Amino acid sequence: MPNGGPPPTEDKKLFNFYWFGLFMSEVDPKIFKEVQDMNRRGFIKVCGTMAVASMVDPSLFSHVLAQQQDGMFQAYKKALLVKADGTPLKEGDIKPHVNYIFFYPHTATPCYLINLDESVPPAEVKLRDGKSYRWMGGIGSKKSIVAYSAICAHQWSYPTPQYSFINYYPPHKPSDTTKKAGIIQCCAHLALYDPKQGGSIIDGPADFPLASVVLQEEGGLLYAVGVLGKDQFQQFFDNYRTELRQQYGSTAKARELVDKCTVAEVDKYVQAVVMC
Amino acid sequence: MLTRRDLLKSAGAGAVALGLSSQPVFSAAEKVVKMEALMPSPKGNRVVVCGGGWAGLTVAKYLKRENPNIEVVLIEQRPNFFSCPISNPWLANLVNLDFISHDYNQPAAKYGYRFVNDRIIAIERDKKRVYTTRGYIEYNYLVLTPGIRYNYAPWFGDNQELIRYTKLNFPAAYIPGSEHLALKRKIWAFEEGDFIITVPPGAYRCPPAPYERACMVAEVFKRNKVKGKVILLEPKEDIAPKGPGFRMAYDQVYLGLVEVVTKVSIREIDPIKKVIKTTAGDFKFADANIIPPQQAGELVWMADLIAKDKEGKPTGWADQDPLTFQAKADASVFLLGDVISPALGVAYPKSGHQANSQGKIVAKVIASRIAGKEIKPGSLMPENVCYSMVNGTPQEAIVISVNYEYNEKENKITPRPRTINDRSEALAKATYEWARAMYRDMFS
Numbered sequence: 001m002p003n004g005g006p007p008p009t010e011d012k013k014l015f016n017f018y019w020f021g022l023f024m025s026e027v028d029p030k031i032f033k034e035v036q037d038m039n040r041r042g043f044i045k046v047c048g049t050m051a052v053a054s055m056v057d058p059s060l061f062s063h064v065l066a067q068q069q070d071g072m073f074q075a076y077k078k079a080l081l082v083k084a085d086g087t088p089l090k091e092g093d094i095k096p097h098v099n100y101i102f103f104y105p106h107t108a109t110p111c112y113l114i115n116l117d118e119s120v121p122p123a124e125v126k127l128r129d130g131k132s133y134r135w136m137g138g139i140g141s142k143k144s145i146v147a148y149s150a151i152c153a154h155q156w157s158y159p160t161p162q163y164s165f166i167n168y169y170p171p172h173k174p175s176d177t178t179k180k181a182g183i184i185q186c187c188a189h190l191a192l193y194d195p196k197q198g199g200s201i202i203d204g205p206a207d208f209p210l211a212s213v214v215l216q217e218e219g220g221l222l223y224a225v226g227v228l229g230k231d232q233f234q235q236f237f238d239n240y241r242t243e244l245r246q247q248y249g250s251t252a253k254a255r256e257l258v259d260k261c262t263v264a265e266v267d268k269y270v271q272a273v274v275m276c
Numbered sequence: 277m278l279t280r281r282d283l284l285k286s287a288g289a290g291a292v293a294l295g296l297s298s299q300p301v302f303s304a305a306e307k308v309v310k311m312e313a314l315m316p317s318p319k320g321n322r323v324v325v326c327g328g329g330w331a332g333l334t335v336a337k338y339l340k341r342e343n344p345n346i347e348v349v350l351i352e353q354r355p356n357f358f359s360c361p362i363s364n365p366w367l368a369n370l371v372n373l374d375f376i377s378h379d380y381n382q383p384a385a386k387y388g389y390r391f392v393n394d395r396i397i398a399i400e401r402d403k404k405r406v407y408t409t410r411g412y413i414e415y416n417y418l419v420l421t422p423g424i425r426y427n428y429a430p431w432f433g434d435n436q437e438l439i440r441y442t443k444l445n446f447p448a449a450y451i452p453g454s455e456h457l458a459l460k461r462k463i464w465a466f467e468e469g470d471f472i473i474t475v476p477p478g479a480y481r482c483p484p485a486p487y488e489r490a491c492m493v494a495e496v497f498k499r500n501k502v503k504g505k506v507i508l509l510e511p512k513e514d515i516a517p518k519g520p521g522f523r524m525a526y527d528q529v530y531l532g533l534v535e536v537v538t539k540v541s542i543r544e545i546d547p548i549k550k551v552i553k554t555t556a557g558d559f560k561f562a563d564a565n566i567i568p569p570q571q572a573g574e575l576v577w578m579a580d581l582i583a584k585d586k587e588g589k590p591t592g593w594a595d596q597d598p599l600t601f602q603a604k605a606d607a608s609v610f611l612l613g614d615v616i617s618p619a620l621g622v623a624y625p626k627s628g629h630q631a632n633s634q635g636k637i638v639a640k641v642i643a644s645r646i647a648g649k650e651i652k653p654g655s656l657m658p659e660n661v662c663y664s665m666v667n668g669t670p671q672e673a674i675v676i677s678v679n680y681e682y683n684e685k686e687n688k689i690t691p692r693p694r695t696i697n698d699r700s701e702a703l704a705k706a707t708y709e710w711a712r713a714m715y716r717d718m719f720s
Contacts, residue, residue, distance in 0.1 A: 152713075154713070155713035155714070155716050155717050156713070156716060157709055157713055163705050163709070165705070165706055165709045176696050176698075177675065177677060177694050177696055178677075178694060179694075187702075187703075187706040187709070187710075188706060188709040188710045188712075188713045189629075189661050189710060189713060189714075190661055190677050203679070204659075205633065205659060238720065239716050239720050272701075272702065272705060274702040274703075274705050274706050274709075275702060276675065276696065276702060276703060276706055
């Protein structure tokens with residue numbers, strides 16, 4: 001991964017290059033190493049124009065841009081993942097196959113963080129319309145840590161303080177209904193997503209894969225930097241105005257972008273984790 | 277003003293409307309000839325969706341989503357939406373009326389389709405016109421989603437007075453309206469004796485609903501310490517689907533409050549003396565929820581699109597292609613939701629989830645056709661998820677979900693059901709989330 005500070009989210013062009021660096025790091029080990037050896041700011045300086053970047057691999061670059069043009073990647077504030085006591089969350093704090101919740105990029109938009117306990121390589125995530133996008137796989141020393149939006153892409157069920165219908169089912173705890181494990185499943189209508197495949201649809205009624213949260217590790221600290229895939233935030237805010245106003249005081253408050261995310265085990269946040 | 281009654285009179289077909297014949301009721305009605313257009317002729321492609329239930333609402337929304345240039349008109353006779361799914365928990369006061377009631381304004385405004393709150397009195401397929409009480413609307417494509425109609429004839433013959441009396445005093449509460457409110461009033465006022473629920477023979481709306489209703493009525497009796505019980509008269513070998521789950525609830529939660537009598541064929545119902553004569557003996561009742569046999573809703577009969585058996589008699593259900601839901605007799609008409617016939621080895625349950633799921637398919641099929649493309653039949657298949665509340669204190673539910681696979685070589689549809697018969701509070705919560713999410717899908 002490129003290192004040396006936060007991605008330049010304020011400057012879209014710079015961020016594109018930063019994102020390009022992230023993307024390359026997963027698809028081309030040789031380039032990855034070059035980028036690793038480089039200070040991030042240095043990298044951006046070197047790749048100061050699109051033309052220079054495209055010299056590295058024009059097809060990759062245009063592919064990344066195309067993704068962005070299609071709205072498949074959205075950069076948000078870079079947010080540090082922290083524990084309940086406010087100290088930074090470290091890779092070792094993330095127990096395998098435990099479902100953790102945090103809120104990103106908005107105060108009210110829930111996400112799941114999962115250590116799948118195995119290396120999770122990049123994957124192509126297919127959409128129903130035939131298009132696809134590239135998911136970068138897990139991060140961390142084992143490349144096993146993944147994060148997804150916890151808003152079901154079907155009809156927007158999400159974990160509330162009262163209950164969560166969309167949950168991760170670890171390998172040792174398959175779903176009673178679908179008998180599948182190692183999945184993210186929503187009990188409302190049995191939409192099934194694959195956390196090892198960028199949130200791809202396994203089964204059920206969802207029209208879109210689960211959007212993934214782009215994580216970045218820097219000096220042992222974990223950050224969320226953006227959302228990849230078709231997020232459901234607009235529908236979420238449209239549909240839950242009343243609930244969000246009750247929980248957060250106002251919808252504006254619920255929409256605020258975060259720069260820090262407290263990570264907690266789901267059952268510490270949710271009263272009833274509904275598995276089915 | 278021209279009314280449905282006038283038409284019935286003019287066509288001399290009063291009995292027909294009640295399901296005693298296969299003849300189209302309104303297609304030949306003369307009075308509609310004099311009616312004027314309610315809307316100008318379509319400039320582009322206009323899809324008229326008749327029936328604002330689960331299927332119709334879904335088709336209307338997803339058509340606009342597929343192609344905003346398609347003009348979509350949704351005609352519904354009711355001024356607001358009342359959900360049959362979750363109405364059983366509502367009977368036991370587990371949810372309030374707000375939960376299952378919705379307005380048509382929001383989806384029509386948000387998705388940009390036109391909502392016409394009127395009654396349909398005739399359909400002329402040759403002219404591609406739908407007649408409401410205020411005039412006709414022309415269409416390029418017609419979607420008929422009227423749900424079910426009651427067919428009391430097998431139990432009452434053509435005795436209209438007995439049918440009227442039964443509907444008034446022992447309503448089925450299977451079609452939204454006063455019947456549900458009446459049933460709720462009756463079960464909360466019930467004091468003692470046997471309360472009979474008849475499970476209809478043949479296909480009917482929401483197969484597990486009578487069994488869930490038995491639980492919810494028993495819940496009310498339990499709370500009110502009623503000296504009485506619910507008797508389910510079941511024509512099948514045993515209750516199904518989710519039979520074991522319901523049985524466990526009857527035995528463990530409502531022991532002594534629910535009795536199931538299977539393999540019952542009803543011979544005669546005397547609503548005055550409150551006796552049901554069956555092959556398993558006579559059942560006297562203090563009160564009853566008489567759910568009659570059912571057929572496709574009126575509009576399918578009106579459009580003359582009811583399937584016929586080998587002898588040419590109407591089956592009572594729509595004659596549609598099982599993969600595209602297109603009417604076999606008319607490529608510009610689509611028939612879906614509760615109205616459909618079984619085909620290709622599968623009888624889709626007549627459920628809200630199925631109707632919603634089929635609605636999305638039909639929207640894609642029509643939008644593709646308008647775009648000059650055809651969706652490969654069988655590439656889009658419906659699905660079903662059906663929760664049933666089997667305990668009110670604490671609230672617990674069971675669930676069945678079914679995926680369907682189409683085998684092109686064998687031209688056959690195979691259902692893949694998955695059932696959880698062990699009731700749980702988690703599934704009760706999921707029941708409500710299922711409903712909330714469906715309402716979100718259709719209304720907001």
